[in-house]
Amino acid sequence: MTVKKSTRLYHMIHYMNEVHHFTLADLMAEFNISKSTALRDMRDLEDLGVPFYSESGQHGGYRIIRERGLTKIDLTPQELLALLFALGSISQLPTIPFNATYDGIYRKIISHSRVEQKEEINRFLGKFQYFNRSGQSTIPHFEKMVQASFSQQISMIHYHGRSLTSPYSVVGFLFKNNKWYAVVLDIQTNRVHLFSMEKIEGVELTDEVADTGGVTLENFTQYMNTGDLEIMVQCTERGLSDLSSYLWAEQKVINQDGRILFTSTIHPGDIPFIAKLLTRSGREVKVLSPPELVEAVKKELSFSLAQYQ
Known part of the structure; x- marks a missing residue:
């Protein structure tokens, strides 16, 4: 059965990575090809950037250059672009916990890509720009x-x-x-x-x-320890979305007479912090209970109003 050259080269790369050292005779036997075809394939693989070198002598042949510690992964064009898209997203984080940087990873992807892949990457990079950069500082530990x-x-x-x-x-x-x-x-x-x-x-x-x-x-x-102070907040759909984005030990949403009620439990010592969170949502939320949280929210809002007086 005749095998397409592109398919044969693909399998040949995997074969070379598995055996590390091989001769033309090995390739001829493994892929059922002539010596001239094997030589042409080796030249094509060299043009593609496959890292190998020839050895002379009785035990000569070809040997793959092994880059220890590096993971080799074959990616389709769409997988490569998906990976770059994901890297672009995490580049907005000031800290990643692996002693690595987005720029360093990106440079390695570029250096190990073929010419046509680099052209595709350059077209991709001109189509996305990220502005939602986190304000969080570097995290030392x-x-x-x-x-x-x-x-x-x-x-x-x-x-x-x-x-x-x-x-x-x-x-x-x-x-x-x-x-x-x-x-x-x-x-x-x-x-x-x-x-x-x-x-x-x-x-x-x-x-x-x-x-x-x-x-x-x-x-x-x-x-988690649940708080011993129950809170109830009336909110709009947008307000509920805001509340749900925060980390609560537990939460419950009640639809009552056309109103959306959000309930959870907190520790009394967290009231000032919770009040600050709730004021960010403005008119989208209204604290119904407990009274001490209502007063804390009023206090936070008074600070904002005082700036305009």
Whole structure:
């Protein structure tokens, strides 16, 4: 059966990567081709940028140049553009926890792309521009927290001016409203806490290892302490969208007499923070209870009004 040349070259590349060292006779036998065809194919592969060199002598032949530590992936044109689109999105984040940069990854993709792929990439890059840049500063302990999550090492955390005495296991990370949060499990109480990554001031990894006991990013809210103060907020559809974008331990939406009511529970100490969040939505939300949250929202709004007096 006759095989298309493009298909043969594709399989030949995979064969070369698997065996590392080969001769023309090996190619002739593997692909059932003549010596002249094998030589032409090798020239074509060289033009395509396949990294190999020839060796002379009794045990000569060809050898693939292995780039240790690098992952080789064959991408279709659409997959390549999808990857670049994703990289363009994460380029807006000031911090990624892998000691790598968007520009560095992009340069490697360009350098390992064929000429026609580079032309396609250049056309793509001229069609998208990103302006939604996060205002969050660099997060110094991100990489160590990720290491703790991967290795399941128990961590001691210095958070927002306090050295926390409980040992923690890092479940994972959330990115919401342009901020990174660490989901951590208190080993002593088996309760989950959310830590703002920018407020973590120090991380010490211990030699002890502990899994997260079945806690995942999908179910962690079940392991959080619920607040003892219930709030109720009347809102529009847009207001509900705003509220739902925040991180609540639990929430419930009630449609009552044409009104949308949002309920949740909070800790009394969080009232000033919650009040600031709610004022961002303006007329789209109205706090119905508790009275202390209503007063806190009024206080926040008075600060804004005072700037125009």
